[in-house]
Amino acid sequence: MLVRTASDDRPRPKSLNDMGIASDANPVVSLSEFTYRSGKEIYGENEPAVYVYQVLKGAVRTYKLLPDGRRQISAFHVTGDIVGLENGEKHRFTAEAVVETKVRLIRRPSLESAASADPVVFRDILGMTTRSLRHAENHLLLLGRKTAFERVVAFLLEMDERLTATGVLSLPMSRRDIADYLGLTIETVSRAISELRRIGVLEFVSPTQRKIVILDRQRLAGFDCETRNPVRA
């Protein structure tokens, strides 16, 4: 199994003000923005959780590593999503920018004080945590019990829903990211996509393999054995 390396030259949002980026004196929480270049680490697993991040543009992957480098991506976060809301002192994942990504930074202490002051904020935090939990629970089923083909189909449907819903996918992530999200290898992901193209469900938009047209969503959805209505004898 390949061991991947992580660069340690990531920007430090702690020095945002030093860098001349104004920090917003919001009445609710202190805000500021930052842009991460593609592949840069936003925070590391087990680091103290100083900030919560809202993705304004781009995409973020959050993952865990095993000592030998095996990686499991738990989620991709796109525009509007909140990243790093741990409800605890430490980050449980590493977070990296999948592509050039702009985020809004929210200081955790200021978020917490806002939450204690305002029940609505608190309720929002619970809602977002529940949302993450539901996503993780569905992903457990995918990783534990779905075939490689079913996983790739489920991934494409999820991305179709979250990215555009126009039938044309512009995936920000590489095949390696997809593989590490689905618990597969890049070759297996590639073969599944090729198969879907072969049978006429998908098509690439030239000139790249990351823009995908869904030609027959009906049929694509049919390959996903979703949990909707499990038959009970």
Place this chain on the structure above:
Amino acid sequence: MLVRTASDDRPRPKSLNDMGIASDANPVVSLSEFTYRSGKEIYGENEPAVYVYQVLKGAVRTYKLLPDGRRQISAFHVTGDIVGLENGEKHRFTAEAVVETKVRLIRRPSLESAASADPVVFRDILGMTTRSLRHAENHLLLLGRKTAFERVVAFLLEMDERLTATGVLSLPMSRRDIADYLGLTIETVSRAISELRRIGVLEFVSPTQRKIVILDRQRLAGFDCETRNPVRA
């Protein structure tokens, strides 16, 4: 893949009072108790979430099914654990008693009113949700990237920690349950346990295969490639 059936003769806690079991007039939330026999369904996936349950004795499994019967158990819940806290209208899993199980029932509406009245209750709910999320996130890594042997080791260590921590495990669940929790087959689970016995890490306590002594926890833990300190180049 085998399609398993679910009995539909489960008791209905809705009729608790009709059944002569007093419902506790607690100042905070309305409480009552109920005992489920081994294998009985407590609630079904997508059913309206009327109750939240606290396990008083026994064990509960929560799972999702695919249409063809493939099952993924998301968690086992033992004494003290809360089950069915969905923060939403519907249950996201089916819950069943693994063995004869006594639970305390908490009406969801009464819990919600308690939460809005008391920030401490609300904070507890967030804490429990976060706890579930952390468990699910760790399980994603297990299902996505660990080998069969590593999964079984991780399972035994988890159960050792949660059930007794005395070095003697009395597993309430069958090999099938374990397999469906770990995303494996019963044969693979069995082989991994046999291997651990063969090398002298485990031992069965007669006369059953569900009582296990951990002879060398050091070595057992060594087989678990936990996420503790991933090496970074």
Place this chain on the structure above:
DNA sequence: CGGGGGCTTGAGGCCACTCAACGATAGTGG
């Protein structure tokens, strides 16, 4: 135009699954 990374495709191997047989255990009824 040369180099490199990302993606695809093919060939072969291995880990976990499938199928099957058997022993042990627990539950059932005579």
Place this chain on the structure above:
DNA sequence: CCACTATCGTTGAGTGGCCTCAAGCCCCCG
């Protein structure tokens, strides 16, 4: 109390789906 039976767990043999290894293509970018 003891056959009888069903269920659970183990073990072996063989298969197959996904992984590994490798080659080649394409696009991007200096």
